[in-house]
Amino acid sequence: MKRLFSFLTGLSVLAGSAAYALPEDGGVTMVPPASALAEEVHFFHDGILLPIITAICLLVLALLIIVMTRFNARANPTPSKNSHNTLLEVVWTGIPIIILLIIALPSFELLFKEDVTPDGKQVVQRGDGQTVDFVFPNDFPPSRMVKRREHLQVMLDTGAERRTLSFKDDYSVDGWGDNDLVVSLKEPAPIGASVILRGGRSTQNVTGCPMAKRYFDACEKEVVLAPTLTLKVTGYQWNWSYGYPDYGDFEIFSNMLPEEDATPEMYRFEVDNRVILPVGETVRVTVTSKDVIHSWALPNFAVKIDAVPGRINETWIRGEQEGVYYGQCSEICGVRHAFMPIAVEFVSRPAFEAWIDGQRSLAGLDPMFDRNSAKFAQADTAGAAAE
Numbered sequence: 001m002k003r004l005f006s007f008l009t010g011l012s013v014l015a016g017s018a019a020y021a022l023p024e025d026g027g028v029t030m031v032p033p034a035s036a037l038a039e040e041v042h043f044f045h046d047g048i049l050l051p052i053i054t055a056i057c058l059l060v061l062a063l064l065i066i067v068m069t070r071f072n073a074r075a076n077p078t079p080s081k082n083s084h085n086t087l088l089e090v091v092w093t094g095i096p097i098i099i100l101l102i103i104a105l106p107s108f109e110l111l112f113k114e115d116v117t118p119d120g121k122q123v124v125q126r127g128d129g130q131t132v133d134f135v136f137p138n139d140f141p142p143s144r145m146v147k148r149r150e151h152l153q154v155m156l157d158t159g160a161e162r163r164t165l166s167f168k169d170d171y172s173v174d175g176w177g178d179n180d181l182v183v184s185l186k187e188p189a190p191i192g193a194s195v196i197l198r199g200g201r202s203t204q205n206v207t208g209c210p211m212a213k214r215y216f217d218a219c220e221k222e223v224v225l226a227p228t229l230t231l232k233v234t235g236y237q238w239n240w241s242y243g244y245p246d247y248g249d250f251e252i253f254s255n256m257l258p259e260e261d262a263t264p265e266m267y268r269f270e271v272d273n274r275v276i277l278p279v280g281e282t283v284r285v286t287v288t289s290k291d292v293i294h295s296w297a298l299p300n301f302a303v304k305i306d307a308v309p310g311r312i313n314e315t316w317i318r319g320e321q322e323g324v325y326y327g328q329c330s331e332i333c334g335v336r337h338a339f340m341p342i343a344v345e346f347v348s349r350p351a352f353e354a355w356i357d358g359q360r361s362l363a364g365l366d367p368m369f370d371r372n373s374a375k376f377a378q379a380d381t382a383g384a385a386a387e
């Protein structure tokens with residue numbers, strides 16, 4: 001498979017290098033985030049945890065210095081005999097509780113987002129120059145119904161450009177929470193243009209939202225579509241296997257490249273068979289193990305999920321741009337724990353389908369995709385077709 005290294009907007013720390021932001025020698029911070037969720041995880045660490053722990057350390061240090069200088073035997077020969085102070089005790093119990101709450105609430109939100117696979121749905125309708133009303137079937141379970149403006153996204157695609165319309169200015173909505181939502185555009189959709197309605201509770205900030213705005217929840221949100229495919233990951237002593245249940249009964253094994261075949265920089269990261277996934281699509285990742293507990297980790301996506309024998313854990317990822325991302329087994333699983341790296345490559349839809357057909361033919365299966373068909377050419381329409 002030809003390597004498809006893409007240019008990386010804004011994160012070109014290692015521009016020209018073979019890999020996407022590998023850990024650097026002497027590096028201190030985390031590898032750059034490659035998804036909106038990973039950006040949020042990084043903000044949680046950099047914007048919430050670090051300032052809190054810094055403040056606590058400085059406070060404790062200051063208290064220690066005060067105690068050591070003002071209350072040592074020389075400076076304070078007759079110490080106070082007080083043993084209780086109710087107010088002080090309430091305060092030093094109450095403040096940590098408040099700090100824990102400040103940490104816990106955003107952390108639960110992140111855990112929820114990583115755990116719950118998005119179920120957003122997309123409907124595409126054609127404009128005819130007259131129609132202003134477009135219907136979005138709100139057929140979610142009651143707890144997931146589209147009920148607020150945040151749960152719905154309306155885009156207009158003229159072929160030349162795609163624009164996200166804004167609520168009130170460009171459209172209004174009737175029937176929040178009903179079975180059919182009616183989206184009324186202020187102006188009829190032009191002939192031939194696509195009106196794209198995306199609905200669902202699975203929303204996330206769009207990538208690249210500045211930290212400060214993220215903190216005040218002022219980022220543009222997007223509805224995340226349901227997965228278009230499932231990747232089945234199985235940990236073995238000492239490699240990973242990957243299955244694509246949607247595309248046939250075949251399994252690929254991914255082994256670390258031996259030292260003589262890898263560049264020094266890529267040794268212990270590069271593998272013989274990478275995981276190939278389509279870019280821009282939600283991928284459900286199920287993780288299990290054949291022997292002992294491993295952990296499938298992909299730091300650019302803030303993913304680290306245990307592979308437990310007899311159990312299936314689930315998370316999801318979505319590659320925003322083409323490229324290769326690396327991780328390593330992150331649960332000490334035995335003597336060759338350090339030699340079972342993970343390499344995930346995001347490619348375009350057509351390249352992904354060609355790869356799938358290649359794997360199918362290796363497994364003696366017929367090809368699944370018609371190369372000349374435009375049906376799957378667009379990641380977005382594939383998103384709509386799923387589930």
Ligand SMILES: [Cu+2]
Pocket residue numbers: 235293294295329330331332333337340
């Ligand atoms: Cu392992």
